[in-house]
Amino acid sequence: xxxxxxxxxxxxxxxxxxxxxxxxxxxxxxxxxxxxxxxxxxxxxxxxxxxxxxxxxxxxxxxxxxxxxxxxxxxxxxxxxxxxxxxxxxxxxxxxxxxxxxxxxxxxxxxx
Amino acid sequence: xxxxxxxxxxxxxxxxxxxxxxxxxxxxxxxxxxxxxxxxxxxxxxxxxxxxxxxxxxxxxxxxxxxxxxxxxxxxxxxxxxxxxxxxxxxxxxxxxxxxxxxxxxxxxxxxx
Numbered sequence: 001x002x003x004x005x006x007x008x009x010x011x012x013x014x015x016x017x018x019x020x021x022x023x024x025x026x027x028x029x030x031x032x033x034x035x036x037x038x039x040x041x042x043x044x045x046x047x048x049x050x051x052x053x054x055x056x057x058x059x060x061x062x063x064x065x066x067x068x069x070x071x072x073x074x075x076x077x078x079x080x081x082x083x084x085x086x087x088x089x090x091x092x093x094x095x096x097x098x099x100x101x102x103x104x105x106x107x108x109x110x111x112x
Numbered sequence: 113x114x115x116x117x118x119x120x121x122x123x124x125x126x127x128x129x130x131x132x133x134x135x136x137x138x139x140x141x142x143x144x145x146x147x148x149x150x151x152x153x154x155x156x157x158x159x160x161x162x163x164x165x166x167x168x169x170x171x172x173x174x175x176x177x178x179x180x181x182x183x184x185x186x187x188x189x190x191x192x193x194x195x196x197x198x199x200x201x202x203x204x205x206x207x208x209x210x211x212x213x214x215x216x217x218x219x220x221x222x223x224x225x
Contacts, residue, residue, distance in 0.1 A: 032212045043116070043202050043216035044155070089155060093212055098145050099168045100204075100214065102155035 002027060004092050006103025013110050019077040021106045023090035026071065030092040034100070035064065035075050038087045047088075048075075080110045114139065116205050116217030124223045130191040133220045135203030137184050141215075143167075143208030144186040146178060149200040149219070158201075161186055162208045190222075198224045 005024045013019045023033075031052055036044035050057045050064040050073065057064045063076040077084055090103040117136045125131050137144050146158040157170040161180035178188040184205075190197055200221050204214040 034213070036216075041218070043204075043218045045216065046213060049213065091155075097168060098143055098160045098162075098206060098208070098212060098214065099157045099170070100145075100147075100155075101157070104154050 002101055004090060004101050004103045006090050006106060008106060009104070010107045011109070013080045013108065015080065015082060015110055015112050017080050017110075019080045019084070019108055019110070020074060021088055021090070021108075022072065022074045023103050024070075024072045025092050025101075027092070027094075028071070029094045030101075031095050032093045033064070033066065033073050034091050035062075036089045036091065036102075038089065038105075044089060077108075080108075082110045082112050084108060085110050116203055116215055118201075118203050118217040118220050120220060121218065122221050122223075124225065125193050126225050127193055127195060129193050130189060131193060131222060132187055132189045133201055133203075133222075135186045135188075135205075135217060137186070137203075137205030138215055141205040141207055142184050143206045143214075144180055144184065145204045145206075145214060146186070146188050147202040147204065147216075148172075149202055150198075155202070158188065193224045195224050198222060 034049035035047045038044040061078045066073045088106045091100040119134045143162045145160040160168040164180045175191045180186045200219040202219045204216045206214045
């Protein structure tokens with residue numbers, strides 16, 4: 001019940017296309033859902049985060065869509081660029097907890 | 113503002129040895145969390161400290177321990193190293209109250225031979 005399931009494992013998108021990564025969770029006590037981006041040799045960097053009381057959050061080219069009833073959330077990267085090529089992790093945590101439960105990661109490659 | 117710093121960045125040890133990794137959080141942050149990242153298990157939570165107290169612990173054996181100092185700097189220790197402990201160890205810091213946003217350091221890559 002503590003797991004966060006992430007798909008796909010890898011994704012190839014053409015420059016200018018839309019990248020979509022999906023995550024699903026079981027524990028309804030989760031109330032904070034961040035997305036992290038990680039480049040090789042670097043630590044994960046927070047991209048965008050959402051709470052269950054909001055169905056969508058947009059920051060620049062990055063959008064989180066949240067479906068509370070389905071216990072699913074997804075990251076959309078609009079106008080994908082080669083510089084977006086990285087590994088993306090979804091995560092979840094409970095209120096007051098600093099324990100992030102991570103998805104397994106998605107390796108994104110944006111072709112020029 | 114300086115980010116989270118971790119030392120050393122790379123480390124090679126042999127089985128049975130012990131190792132200590134260090135993390136300096138962002139100035140003003142009082143919470144430090146540690147994560148282990150491996151290709152097989154992904155990112156897994158080790159423990160979290162706030163004001164020198166461990167608030168949360170993941171499912172790791174007792175060989176993994178940590179502590180936090182009064183200046184919020186944190187160390188984690190792994191005793192009796194095993195080959196499977198080879199991983200990237202990441203430290204993340206946050207204010208610790210009111211917001212869960214965590215900022216990660218670059219990690220320490222540990223190789224156990």
